Amino acid sequence: MLPVYKINLPTPYPVGPVNVYLIKSKPCTLIDTGPDLPASRRALEEALASCRVALQDIERIIITHCHPDHCGLAGAIREAAGAQIFVNGVEAGRLTGERDYFKEIFPSLVKAGVPPGLIQELAVYMRARQYRQVPKSGILPLADREVLTFEDGELVVQNFPGHSQGHICLYDPQSRNFFSGDFLLPHITPNPLMEVSPETGRRLPAKKMYLDGLAHLLEMDIAEIWPGHGENIVNWQVTVDEVFRHHSDRNDTVYRLLGERGRTAYEIAVALFPRIGGFDVVLGVSEALAALDILLEDGRAKAEEEKGVLLYFKADGN
Ligand SMILES: [Zn+2]
Structure with missing residues (x-):
């Protein structure tokens, strides 16, 4: 079983604190990082220390999506620890500054x-x-259904676009835990943020992409949702219904x-x-x-x- 620690970090954004997840296995992994601000970095280092992990021990960073509350510290952690950053290919350009x-x-x-x-x-x-900005060499693009292995288990990458074009979620088939990033949150309906296809230059149908993802989520075998903000969601089908209704x-x-x-x-x-x-x-x-x-x-x-x-x-x- 993957040993998961939930870490809550402050952000200056209206959404409030952000959750990042430490997976204390080999390779030592963080899901999301919190924003690139001294207070958030301090809070992250303190929380890691209470799990007996140093920032320098982080070997892998998985980014659910490139919004500053989720990916801001990725570059700093890479500088400090040499961690490899994994992110959906279409989002990578946001970290390198190409997009x-x-x-x-x-x-x-x-x-x-x-x-x-x-x-x-x-x-x-x-x-x-x-x-x-993060140099290209520090980033590895993730593909849909890619499996990330650990000494104690694995996480399956799944594309769930809509809140952002390259938003991913992560599924642990052993525990049936689902790390939802901002795809599904308690009490908040994620904004289908306007985005443009880098290939066509045309605006993407963000809401349709999002609602298709929600319908797909309902078909999954999930025990508990570990979101990017707020408390875990057990009765997640109820939350999905609320979002559809909204x-x-x-x-x-x-x-x-x-x-x-x-x-x-x-x-x-x-x-x-x-x-x-x-x-x-x-x-x-x-x-x-x-x-x-x-x-x-x-x-x-x-x-x-x-x-x-x-x-x-x-x-x-x-
Ligand atoms: Zn967020």
Whole structure:
């Protein structure tokens, strides 16, 4: 059986603390790292010490997805311990700096009708928060269904995109524990964050990808979910049902917000979340676009482009 230790680390983000998991077997492994901040690093070192592990003992880091609360310290731990970093191939570019999230989503923000002043603000915010870059040589890309072995067991990598394009979860077939990253969380519905395919440059159907993953999860034999934030989830099917319901309610709300006059995704986002600014603009517009994508697919909404901005209408004109 894999010896797993749950470690809770502070973050400066609205989501609150993040969970990272120490697997004290050979090779000594961390699932996620916490953000690249002195307080988080200190808390990580203290927690490891209470498990009689030093930062320098970490041999392998598995990243569920490249958001700063989950991967921020990967570069620092690699510098300190020489640990090998394992991450889904499409996410790796976020760690090496080859992929620039803001640059990628810029055309989608313009198309969504986000005012230029807010886009400018966002550019400044995001440039100030770039990751500590990791050299390519330190990163090994993970494939779906890849098996990572330990002296005491194994973890199976499974792609669960939607919250991020290359989000992975990890399944321990022996204990039937499932490390969900941000794919499934207690009390929080993960945002289907807007992302662009590096191959086509087109925005991805994040919500559809996410909901397909949720349906797949229901077919799995899982004893307990070990999430990236909050307490473990035992009755996880109930949580999955709640998330499905949340998304279906959100689609209906967005449908009702569509009026006779076409509305942009940004206007929908402001109607859903008044007073958004900074990175919340990305989160809000992502939520709006995610619902609009589904409404378009279901034939409940239609979209027309006007002066480079997409306007959404109810398909039946009511
Ligand atoms: Zn997170």
